[in-house]
Amino acid sequence: MHTSVGQTRLVLASASPRRRELLGQLGLAFEVSAADIDETPHQGEAAQAYVLRLAREKARTVAARTPGAWVLAADTTVVLGDELLGKPRDEAEVREMMGRLSGRTHEVQTGVALAGPSAEHSLVVRTRVTFRALSAGEIAWYASTGESLDKAGGYAIQGKGGFLVAAIEGSPTNVIGLPLGETLELLARAGLPLPWSTP
Numbered sequence: 001m002h003t004s005v006g007q008t009r010l011v012l013a014s015a016s017p018r019r020r021e022l023l024g025q026l027g028l029a030f031e032v033s034a035a036d037i038d039e040t041p042h043q044g045e046a047a048q049a050y051v052l053r054l055a056r057e058k059a060r061t062v063a064a065r066t067p068g069a070w071v072l073a074a075d076t077t078v079v080l081g082d083e084l085l086g087k088p089r090d091e092a093e094v095r096e097m098m099g100r101l102s103g104r105t106h107e108v109q110t111g112v113a114l115a116g117p118s119a120e121h122s123l124v125v126r127t128r129v130t131f132r133a134l135s136a137g138e139i140a141w142y143a144s145t146g147e148s149l150d151k152a153g154g155y156a157i158q159g160k161g162g163f164l165v166a167a168i169e170g171s172p173t174n175v176i177g178l179p180l181g182e183t184l185e186l187l188a189r190a191g192l193p194l195p196w197s198t199p
Contacts, residue, residue: 010030010187011066020032027195031069034062047109051075052122054075055073056115056120058073067117071114074177075111080106093154094142104131110178112179119190126170
């Protein structure tokens with residue numbers, strides 16, 4: 001999608017089809033320009049600091065090559081206890097993650113950053129997700145679908161992985177990768193025109 005809202009360019013710094021779809025649901029016009037950065041956590045880095053740092057780095061990286069535009073970026077991780085669960089490398093790691101998440105509550109944290117010509121705004125959104133107690137068969141079947149491999153924590157609630165979840169406390173779109181309510185707050189804070197506020 002290559003267009004703009006009024007005279008304001010909005011760029012989504014993400015290759016994620018899920019984030020593109022979520023942002024598109026708001027009726028906002030935007031361009032897409034993915035940011036390629038090192039996503040390795042720093043030693044001892046807390047989840048909230050990690051996702052905020054990556055979101056800001058992504059936004060700044062793309063803003064540097066799109067002068068005059070507002071750049072929106074996000075980064076999501078799954079936190080179980082004090083451990084960050086990133087994207088699984090293979091089916092075996094999916095099964096291991098699902099076994100650990102089974103019957104337990106974990107947290108999904110997303111850092112959202114908006115970098116523009118005059119300012120930068122950012123925040124972190126946290127959602128608590130409780131998994132059902134999963135059988136070995138359920139875990140093996142889900143791992144075999146291949147849905148998990150590019151997802152933080154190894155699952156997608158908007159896809160086949162919806163059956164894994166017993167309860168969500170907080171923003172469901174945050175679990176998918178972009179908390180829509182809080183994203184709108186950032187856009188409004190920056191003074192960007194929103195679909196319902198434009199003539």
